[in-house]
Amino acid sequence: MRNLTRLALTAAAAAALAACASHKPPPPVAPTAPPPPADTGAPPPPPPVAARPTGPLPGTEQDFVVNVGDRVYFDFDQYTLRDEGRRVLDAQAAWLQRYPSVTVRIEGNADERGTREYNFALGARRAEAVRTYLIDHGVAAGRITTISYGKERPIAEGETEEAFAKNRNAHTAITGGVR
Numbered sequence: 001m002r003n004l005t006r007l008a009l010t011a012a013a014a015a016a017l018a019a020c021a022s023h024k025p026p027p028p029v030a031p032t033a034p035p036p037p038a039d040t041g042a043p044p045p046p047p048p049v050a051a052r053p054t055g056p057l058p059g060t061e062q063d064f065v066v067n068v069g070d071r072v073y074f075d076f077d078q079y080t081l082r083d084e085g086r087r088v089l090d091a092q093a094a095w096l097q098r099y100p101s102v103t104v105r106i107e108g109n110a111d112e113r114g115t116r117e118y119n120f121a122l123g124a125r126r127a128e129a130v131r132t133y134l135i136d137h138g139v140a141a142g143r144i145t146t147i148s149y150g151k152e153r154p155i156a157e158g159e160t161e162e163a164f165a166k167n168r169n170a171h172t173a174i175t176g177g178v179r
Helices: 003-019 061-068 085-098 114-137 163-169
Strands: 071-073 103-107 145-149 168-176
Touching: 003 145, 071 103, 085 114, 085 163, 103 114, 114 145, 114 168
Parallel strands: 103 145
Antiparallel strands: 071 168, 103 168
């Protein structure tokens, strides 16, 4: 009976070991291609269209106006550049250096307060302040002309401080060399 017990214990141990043994994982299933689309009789959809760039083309007058800025503003009875004006002029100088064939005219303007002669002189000083800044920042002097319109060409009508502030400006107009 001892042999029989031993045999039973050995068989149980072998069965337990066999149950604990690791099994190989099943082989991976190869991906299958998606089934072909059902024929609905409709034409297939068109291929996607590449997105077209929006906004002005680089190097154009619109690019200059929209992406750089073409006008700087001054305080009452002043022709000293403000910080925000210097930022615009820095962008103008960089753009003009990128497009070396472009020429510009700086147009100095004033609000309607003061005499005609005084405002022409103030507009000229504003235009010259912008010209000097651009030259000092790498734009060739021969590419820049100036003119003063004084109070003759307002961009805002009315006798409010808001209208006056808009009219105290120097406008950079592109005169040639753009695409």
